[in-house]
Amino acid sequence: MDAKQRARYQLRARIIKALAHPSRLFIVDELARGERCVCELTKMVGADISTVSKHLSVLKNAGIVADERRSTQVFYSLKVPCLLNFFGCVEAVVEATAKEQLAACG
Amino acid sequence: MDAKQRARYQLRARIIKALAHPSRLFIVDELARGERCVCELTKMVGADISTVSKHLSVLKNAGIVADERRSTQVFYSLKVPCLLNFFGCVEAVVEATAKEQLAACG
DNA sequence: TGGCTCTTTGGCCATATCGCCAACTAGGCA
DNA sequence: TGCCTAGTTGGCGATATGGCCAAAGAGCCA
Numbered sequence: 001m002d003a004k005q006r007a008r009y010q011l012r013a014r015i016i017k018a019l020a021h022p023s024r025l026f027i028v029d030e031l032a033r034g035e036r037c038v039c040e041l042t043k044m045v046g047a048d049i050s051t052v053s054k055h056l057s058v059l060k061n062a063g064i065v066a067d068e069r070r071s072t073q074v075f076y077s078l079k080v081p082c083l084l085n086f087f088g089c090v091e092a093v094v095e096a097t098a099k100e101q102l103a104a105c106g
Numbered sequence: 107m108d109a110k111q112r113a114r115y116q117l118r119a120r121i122i123k124a125l126a127h128p129s130r131l132f133i134v135d136e137l138a139r140g141e142r143c144v145c146e147l148t149k150m151v152g153a154d155i156s157t158v159s160k161h162l163s164v165l166k167n168a169g170i171v172a173d174e175r176r177s178t179q180v181f182y183s184l185k186v187p188c189l190l191n192f193f194g195c196v197e198a199v200v201e202a203t204a205k206e207q208l209a210a211c212g
Numbered sequence: 213t214g215g216c217t218c219t220t221t222g223g224c225c226a227t228a229t230c231g232c233c234a235a236c237t238a239g240g241c242a
Numbered sequence: 243t244g245c246c247t248a249g250t251t252g253g254c255g256a257t258a259t260g261g262c263c264a265a266a267g268a269g270c271c272a
Binding site for chain 2: 001005006009010011012013015016017019020021022023024025026029044045046062063064079080082083085086087088089090091092093094096097100
């Protein structure tokens with residue numbers, strides 16, 4: 001792995017890392033249904049608004065969501081719909097793992 | 107987000123988290139071409155063998171790779187080929203972000 | 213301007229991650 | 243058995259992450 005290749009994988013990892021948190025996954029799923037303001041997401045996630053705001057900035061910095069201020073509210077939207085296909089795959093891993101554990105238990 | 111839903115997103119996040127590291131992404135990419143033993147991956151990654159072994163156990167615990175001992179070597183293989191589609195999407199984010207930055211620079 | 217709501221940022225602490233070294237285990241072979 | 247290579251595990255220090263509270267911005271309206 002040379003320097004160029006390493007830089008490439010670091011970029012990718014940064015994006016995936018941004019998705020690697022339950023609250024952020026939930027937010028992406030929710031934004032897939034349409035734009036939401038921070039206060040709406042805060043209620044749904046059930047955490048402090050500052051925490052949710054930080055999660056949103058992580059997603060924004062990774063290029064996954066976009067933000068738009070309208071009067072006093074900031075609305076976030078999903079920039080990358082193809083991520084949704086990925087979740088199907090992740091779900092497949094979840095199910096496969098669950099099956100293995102069931103099998104292991106007899 | 108109720109307890110059931112939260113557990114669901116935690117499972118997904120655990121899998122995504124396992125992918126959220128440059129070396130582990132590289133390993134997954136490499137395993138997509140065929141199985142590799144730890145020593146081969148160690149050479150390619152260019153880190154300590156203990157470090158690579160730990161990365162592999164992270165991927166294994168997430169259900170992403172499988173391991174098989176053959177004599178003194180342990181071969182790892184990819185269990186979830188659909189992840190490769192995901193990388194295409196991640197790459198799209200990388201490129202979109204790069205374009206934005208170029209545009210921002212004029 | 214002051215006051216209000218919505219949102220972001222800074223600070224702090226607890227916890228998790230990463231990478232190396234060192235020690236240990238597994239299997240092959242003389 | 244002893245010795246070798248391949249791999250895993252434990253431990254340590256450095257660094258990053260996640261959550262809350264408190265404080266600061268941003269925009270509206272009186």
